[in-house]
Amino acid sequence: MLRVGLAGLGAVGLEVARRLEQGIPGLTLAAVSVRDVSKAQSKVAKIGAEIPNVALTELPQHCDVIVEGLPKAPFAEIARATIYAGKVFMPLSVGQLLENWDLIDRAKETGARILVPTGALIGLDAVRAAAEGDIRSVTMITRKPPGGLEGAPYLVQNNISLHGLNEAKKVFDGSAREGARGFPANVNVAAALSLAGIGPDKTRLQIWADPQVTRNTHRIEVDADTASFSMMIENVPSVENPRTGKITALSAVAMLRGLTATLKVGT
Numbered sequence: 001m002l003r004v005g006l007a008g009l010g011a012v013g014l015e016v017a018r019r020l021e022q023g024i025p026g027l028t029l030a031a032v033s034v035r036d037v038s039k040a041q042s043k044v045a046k047i048g049a050e051i052p053n054v055a056l057t058e059l060p061q062h063c064d065v066i067v068e069g070l071p072k073a074p075f076a077e078i079a080r081a082t083i084y085a086g087k088v089f090m091p092l093s094v095g096q097l098l099e100n101w102d103l104i105d106r107a108k109e110t111g112a113r114i115l116v117p118t119g120a121l122i123g124l125d126a127v128r129a130a131a132e133g134d135i136r137s138v139t140m141i142t143r144k145p146p147g148g149l150e151g152a153p154y155l156v157q158n159n160i161s162l163h164g165l166n167e168a169k170k171v172f173d174g175s176a177r178e179g180a181r182g183f184p185a186n187v188n189v190a191a192a193l194s195l196a197g198i199g200p201d202k203t204r205l206q207i208w209a210d211p212q213v214t215r216n217t218h219r220i221e222v223d224a225d226t227a228s229f230s231m232m233i234e235n236v237p238s239v240e241n242p243r244t245g246k247i248t249a250l251s252a253v254a255m256l257r258g259l260t261a262t263l264k265v266g267t
């Protein structure tokens with residue numbers, strides 16, 4: 001049995017916990033790290049009892065694989081602990097991976113692996129395949145309801161107000177790296193896309209605050225020597241955190257399932 005640990009039990013962690021508790025062959029939920037154990041227990045009864053709640057830095061001692069579903073601030077703590085312990089690290093806060101890039105070299109030394117799920121996105125298999133050839137450009141255009149973008153550091157720093165918006169407004173146009181830094185709770189998908197393709201500085205990103213959309217929408221356009229393709233996903237917001245598409249947690253579940261599956265489909 002592969003022992004899975006969950007860092008954070010919000011929209012992503014909670015759904016992964018529920019799915020693991022329902023049963024995934026070859027995987028067991030071994031430990032969690034949450035701040036409010038009684039709240040977690042009200043959602044998944046075994047937490048705090050059969051499933052221990054431990055400090056972030058201790059989680060890797062109990063597990064083989066850690067799924068990270070935290071806000072930006074505690075990311076580095078669990079990422080470092082997992083990678084230093086030589087375990088498998090599955091981050092959802094992918095933008096923070098760009099901010100802690102030394103971890104890749106550290107993982108090479110310790111034997112840790114960093115597996116980034118497709119998350120709230122689409123088609124990273126095609127982007128990775130195209131990257132084996134020559135990709136000329138990758139552009140992502142994200143549209144979110146204004147409320148989902150409120151409070152983003154880039155908006156605050158640039159005095160961009162979304163109050164009373166009644167038509168779509170482009171609030172960012174730049175690289176995936178700058179976008180992930182300025183909107184850490186919104187475009188982890190752009191960071192993942194950039195890592196699958198041509199990197200965070202060459203991947204272009206636009207972010208629109210759009211009062212007409214109710215779903216977080218990401219459109220990707222790729223131009224490569226092997227193919228040109230465009231893809232779009234409209235994410236149903238999760239109940240626990242409307243900024244996070246429901247599919248995000250399920251992408252992590254699908255990746256976990258692939259760790260032990262006999263038949264694995266997709267790149």
Ligand SMILES: NC(=O)C1=CN([C@@H]2O[C@H](COP(=O)(O)OP(=O)(O)OC[C@H]3O[C@@H](n4cnc5c(N)ncnc54)[C@H](O)[C@@H]3O)[C@@H](O)[C@H]2O)C=CC1
Nearest residue numbers: 008009010011012069070074092093119120185188241244
């Ligand atoms: N890669 C992707 O495609 C996507 C990534 N995300 C990112 O994934 C991450 C998780 O997203 P959600 O589950 O929606 O976030 P969330 O806000 O619903 O949950 C985060 C949880 O972490 C807990 N937490 C905070 N500090 C903690 C600490 N020190 N120790 C233990 N727990 C702590 C909070 O109490 C909360 O329950 C976020 O960074 C989000 O931006 C979200 C959507 C898509």
Ligand SMILES: O=C([O-])CC(=O)C(=O)O
Nearest residue numbers: 120186187188189216245
């Ligand atoms: O759920 C989404 O559509 C994307 C998202 O929040 C992120 O990438 O951080």
